[in-house]
Amino acid sequence: MSIHAIDTARPAPVSDTPVLLGRPVRPEIAPETLSRFGDNRWDLTAGIFEDHSDSTSINFKRLPQPWRDAVKGYLWQLINEDHPRALPSARAGIRCSLRSVSFVKGPIERLIIWALGRGLESFAELDAARLNEYLAHLGDSGVSYGSRQHSVAEVRRLWAYRGLVPPRLAMPDAPPWDDAPARELLGARSDVQPHNRIPRIGDATLVPLFAWAIRFVEEISWDIRPNFGEFRRTIVGGREYRQAGRRLYEAERHQKLTQVLAQLRAAGLGLPGRVLTDGSREIRWAHLARLTGTLGATHAKYDRSVIEASGLQIDDNAYLTPGCAVTVDGIPWHPGSMKYDDALDYARLLHTACYIVIAYLSGMRPGEVLTLTAGCLHHDPERDLWTLTGTRWKGATGPHGGKAEEGATRENPWVVHPLVAQAVTVAEELGDGRLLFPKSIRPKENHPKTRREWVRPGQARTATQVAVDIASFAEWVNSFCRANGRPDTIPNDPDGRITPSRFRRTLAWHIVRRPRGLVAAAIQYGHINVHVTQGYAGNYTSGFPDDLAFEQWLERIDQATDLEAYLDTGGHLSGPAAGELEHRVRGTGKKFAGKILLTGRQARKLLQDPLLQVYPGRGLHCVFDRAKARCITATDDGPDLSGCQPDCSNIARTSPDVEQLHARLARLPDDTLAPPIRHQRTTAIRKSIQSIIEAHQEGTP
Incomplete structure (x- = not known):
């Protein structure tokens, strides 16, 4: 089979021509x-x-x-x-x-x-x-x-x-x-909404999800890691024994068996066992062999006398010796010792928690997180900054002008929160290989299974698999909460399952909106807004500035919509910029009604529109006009809301703003015994606030 010649340096393909003739191929592919x-x-x-x-x-x-x-x-x-x-x-x-x-x-x-x-x-x-x-x-x-x-x-x-x-x-x-x-x-498309097509994670779901992820990384990991370490050693040790073809002679075997029996006794455990259908118990010889590095049949045939002499009872299962001691608000997260058969499942839960923390607090794209490698974490002691190095895939171009097949090392590292650093460290320990998030964290089988004809060559977990992992994590948390009467379950998100791409969108929303009351919001979001914006989002190749611009644009539109509704219901404005504020609010509604943005770059451009230069402050709205502003320097791009001057011509106020002033007035002390200078200053501030309130109330319909 062949086709006509094409205009390239290569001859026309025939039936046996490789499809990827002109493309680089992964080195492990035959x-x-x-x-x-x-x-x-x-x-x-x-x-x-x-x-x-x-x-x-x-x-x-x-x-x-x-x-x-x-x-x-x-x-x-x-x-x-x-x-x-x-x-x-x-x-x-x-x-x-x-x-x-x-x-x-x-x-x-x-x-x-x-x-x-x-x-x-x-x-x-x-x-x-x-x-x-x-x-x-x-x-x-x-x-x-x-x-x-x-x-x-x-x-x-x-x-x-x-x-x-x-x-x-x-x-x-x-x-x-x-x-x-x-x-x-x-024609105009009607199948999209004027917001980001990737829905953010709702607060009702995010708060407990993130809280439990942090709890796993910071606390529960101290139980899971040693148990999973023993699980891994038993598998790897057994495999190495068989690959080496070693045979333990009787004296050496008895010595090893005696050591294992002593370790079980010291941990308060019995012999690894199982419960039969008639209620009796038998020793799990295969698991005992994992612990001693020999064969279960050998112990069953030649070493029964040594085992009986130990006096150990047969347990109902095979348990790991590290045990579990961590509690959640005084309740053991896992009662008693951990079963050998459960260690991998708990390690996967911890691994998923690491992904949630890294993805949410870094703002990295899913592929950037999933392809992080061991050794990617760095600490700058002088500035006390944690950074991650890795590969970026989106936007990486090759010499041909198209996508760089092998990605590109990111020029500037990601600046991350210390919690991310801790999660990376835990993930490295669980992964125990090149990638932080490999296909599977389970060591290879003692007896390797026959390899399938085709196996996906990529060695990391996929975004689809991570979404399933997150669902399993939430399921375990909810089961634990129900069993212990806890209220902090993880409810289903109204926009569907939690996919990895939604963490980046949610972080951008929280940086812009800065909600109060979320998990450590005051510290974490403040850190992220400064350091991530400078270190990660500051690089436009990351695409994160566009996400932030998108959220800022949505925020401005939401604010204008709320203000227009306030005016339509008889709301009153006061202050020198009251007329200009109403003009901008009405103009925003007319200009941007039904406006659909498909990219963050469009939002970044539209954010410069004069109509959108309205900034809510403490007890006021700044209707920003550079020529009139009293708070800025020549290099400032926008107002300094922490340095508002009372006599600035850019100030306008709504009734909710005035309510904030009422609250501030109530908090001011009226201490006549204070030093004169302090008392005079407090009195002047009180009079100023009172005059603003009275001026607003005089114009209220």
Whole structure:
């Protein structure tokens, strides 16, 4: 099988040509396992270097011949070309990532099915009238606006390659739809809301979720880590024994067995056992062998006298010797010793808690967290700053102008909270390998299972797996709370399951809104707002400044909406900037009503709009006008709300602002015995506040 020659330095592919001929491939992938051009399913995962990535493939089986070979030729070129073609309205051609290429087939297949239904033999028949028919078909198909937009974009990409694709896919020379913007072709979209499409985690869910994650990292980990360490040693020790092919002679075996029996007795444990259906107990010989580094059959056959002489009873299960001593508000989180069979499950809970703390308090993208490696944590003792080094994937570009397959080391480290440093340390201990969050923290089996034909090459957990881990973590917490009558359960979030991407959005919201009453909000968010914004968000390649701008824009719109509702219900404004505040509030409603932002960069630009320069302060609203401001220097971008001057012309007040002044007035001491200077100052402040309150009340309807 072959297709026509294409305009690249490589010859046209034949059936046995590797699909990833012009792409770097993960070093552990054997070349003979790579997908070939003639296959009906192309596995692209071998060319994806993100350890946290899911498997990615393209299935051509549903495409009829001869269209199938033509589409294969087109996608093979997108994968392997060195000089991508520029799309209409694009400044330059950018090489598609492999994941992006996997999304191209769907829209092309949709167009082929439509064309076959109308008897078309090739895309050369797609004149302007036919394309308009297809556009109408998309509108009637019931697919989402995003899918229609994607279909339009892929038609245009295909047109850009019209001189290079197989003849069946070659489109006419006239640009599709005369290069009209997709929003004009598809109309205004109605399937999105004017807010970030990734919902933040609601406070009712976040507060207990984060509190329990911290509790696991700071407290419960002191029980889980030593027990899991013993669990790991028993597995690894048994495996090393078998790999080395060692045989313990009787004296050496008896000595080792005597040591293990003494350790069990010192821990208050009996012999590892199990309860049979008739209520009797038997020794778990295999587990005893794990502890001694020999074979269970050997102990059962030759060492019964030594075991009986120890006087140890048979336990109902196999228990680990470290035990559990940590309590939660006086209640043991785990009564008694931990079962060997449960150690891995508890370690996974702790591992999940580490992810929650790191992801939420750092603002890193899911892939950036999941691909952190051992040794990524650093401490600067002079500035007392903890930093993380790692790989960024989004926005990392290669010499070809497209996505850098192997990512890029982040130029500036992430500045993180000390809690993150503690979580990283715990995760390193649990992972015990290159990655902090590997596919599995369970050591290899004593008897390795037969390897499957295909295993995902990425060695980190995926975002999907982490979402399942978080659900399991919440389930355990809720079960513990119900059993002990605790109120701090983790309720389901109204916007669905907690996915890793939602932590970043939630952090941005809290930095901007600074809610009070959340877990250590005053310290943690203050630290993050300063250090993370400078160290992490300060670098625009991170994308976090855009997230912050998005939240700031939403906050300004929410404030204006609330103020407009206040005015519509007869609310009163006072102060020198009262008229300007009402003008900006009304103007914001008219200008931004129904405004939809799809990127943080748009929000960053719109934040500069003069209408949005309104800042709530303590007992006032600053209607910021640089020319009139009394609190700023020449280099300040906005007002200093901590340094408001009472006579500033930018001040306006609402009735809720005046209520804050009432509260402040009530807190002022009226101590006539105080030193004269202090008493005079307090009296002057009291009179000033009282005059502001009276002035507001005089104008109240």
